[in-house]
Amino acid sequence: MRDKVLVVGMDGLRFDRLVAIRPPVLSALMSTGAYGTSTLPYGEPEAPRTESPGQIVPEEAIGSPAPTHAAPAPEDARANNDDRPTDAPRSTDDTEATDAPRSTDDVGATDAPRSTDDVGATDDPRATGEEEESVRVIRARTDSGPGWASIATGVWPDKHGVVDNGFAAPQFTKYPDFLTRAQEARPDLVTSAFFSWAALAEHGAFGPAIGTRFVLDGYALTWSVADRQVADAARDHLANAGPDLSFVYLGDTDEVAHALGPLCPEYTDALLLQDAYLGGLLDTIRARPSFGHERWTVLVTTDHGHVDAGGHGGVSGEERTVFVIGARLGEDLGGVRLQDPRPVDVAPTALDRLGIAVDPAWDLDGAPLAF
Numbered sequence: 001m002r003d004k005v006l007v008v009g010m011d012g013l014r015f016d017r018l019v020a021i022r023p024p025v026l027s028a029l030m031s032t033g034a035y036g037t038s039t040l041p042y043g044e045p046e047a048p049r050t051e052s053p054g055q056i057v058p059e060e061a062i063g064s065p066a067p068t069h070a071a072p073a074p075e076d077a078r079a080n081n082d083d084r085p086t087d088a089p090r091s092t093d094d095t096e097a098t099d100a101p102r103s104t105d106d107v108g109a110t111d112a113p114r115s116t117d118d119v120g121a122t123d124d125p126r127a128t129g130e131e132e133e134s135v136r137v138i139r140a141r142t143d144s145g146p147g148w149a150s151i152a153t154g155v156w157p158d159k160h161g162v163v164d165n166g167f168a169a170p171q172f173t174k175y176p177d178f179l180t181r182a183q184e185a186r187p188d189l190v191t192s193a194f195f196s197w198a199a200l201a202e203h204g205a206f207g208p209a210i211g212t213r214f215v216l217d218g219y220a221l222t223w224s225v226a227d228r229q230v231a232d233a234a235r236d237h238l239a240n241a242g243p244d245l246s247f248v249y250l251g252d253t254d255e256v257a258h259a260l261g262p263l264c265p266e267y268t269d270a271l272l273l274q275d276a277y278l279g280g281l282l283d284t285i286r287a288r289p290s291f292g293h294e295r296w297t298v299l300v301t302t303d304h305g306h307v308d309a310g311g312h313g314g315v316s317g318e319e320r321t322v323f324v325i326g327a328r329l330g331e332d333l334g335g336v337r338l339q340d341p342r343p344v345d346v347a348p349t350a351l352d353r354l355g356i357a358v359d360p361a362w363d364l365d366g367a368p369l370a371f
């Protein structure tokens with residue numbers, strides 16, 4: 001049997017809406033697989049919410065006096081983002097900006113008036129035995145950049161360096177994505193990534209060493225069109241190339257939630273359509289002539305939620321609640337509840353399923369999920 005892994009990301013998918021809407025394919029994966037939710041260990045209190053997909057910073061946050069008692073540090077960080085737009089030299093330079101002065105801001109942010117419960121993260125709380133109480137503080141917005149970078153790398157924003165959608169100082173050389181890790185560990189593997197948020201390629205969140213990168217511009221196409229093209233391309237690739245490890249991103253749920261909120265019928269429709277695309281991918285896998293000799297693990301996750309009115313970036317439960325669904329095609333695991341599965345667990349889980357041992361030197365925050 002040859003192990004293969006498909007990771008599907010759905011942007012801005014609120015788990016409570018998923019449960020209420022009950023899209024058939026995702027629901028079947030949950031009932032035959034394993035799933036659970038966790039809370040992102042970061043979020044910016046008091047800051048304006050991101051109002052469109054991929055928006056770097058809400059404009060009100062720039063130049064205007066900070067509302068009430070916001071600490072100066074986050075304001076400085078935003079100014080950095082504002083400085084780096086289009087003419088920035090791209091990925092290679094970005095990944096080398098290691099010792100950016102941001103670090104001092106991060107330290108300063110520790111003193112910011114915030115609810116410490118919200119952002120304090122302990123290193124792998126599930127590790128049994130010694131409970132080393134860490135005072136680790138992760139300063140990041142509950143935005144797509146930090147979310148997908150955490151899913152890709154298996155570490156939180158204080159390590160991978162993406163604290164908002166500006167990608168000011170990513171550390172993807174030190175913390176590469178799981179596809180790149182797999183490709184380096186096993187050059188024989190076929191790896192591929194399909195996504196419509198081009199920033200993830202430009203800044204190296206999903207790096208150039210991945211065997212196939214299919215990158216669209218969701219802004220130009222709209223995310224609904226991009227999702228269809230991403231799904232089509234991924235389906236062809238799954239049928240013909242049979243990648244050992246692949247990542248497929250669908251983004252319309254986020255775009256609709258930004259425009260109309262996640263409680264509207266349009267959000268339901270967007271989710272149902274993404275669910276149908278997922279179903280198409282799974283049908284394609286099952287129809288592979290070699291499927292009987294393959295053992296497929298499917299992981300589905302999201303990067304953040306949305307407030308009821310639409311938007312994210314802050315610390316509410318609606319924004320910080322994320323989920324992971326895991327399943328093995330052709331096996332019934334019975335809908336096992338996972339204990340606090342985190343986005344950073346996706347990368348090590350995918351690598352583990354391919355028989356690639358996680359090297360402690362990688363300094364990952366996540367751990368393989370047991371299902």
Ligand SMILES: [Zn+2]
Pocket residue numbers: 011012143144145147254303304
């Ligand atoms: Zn997002």
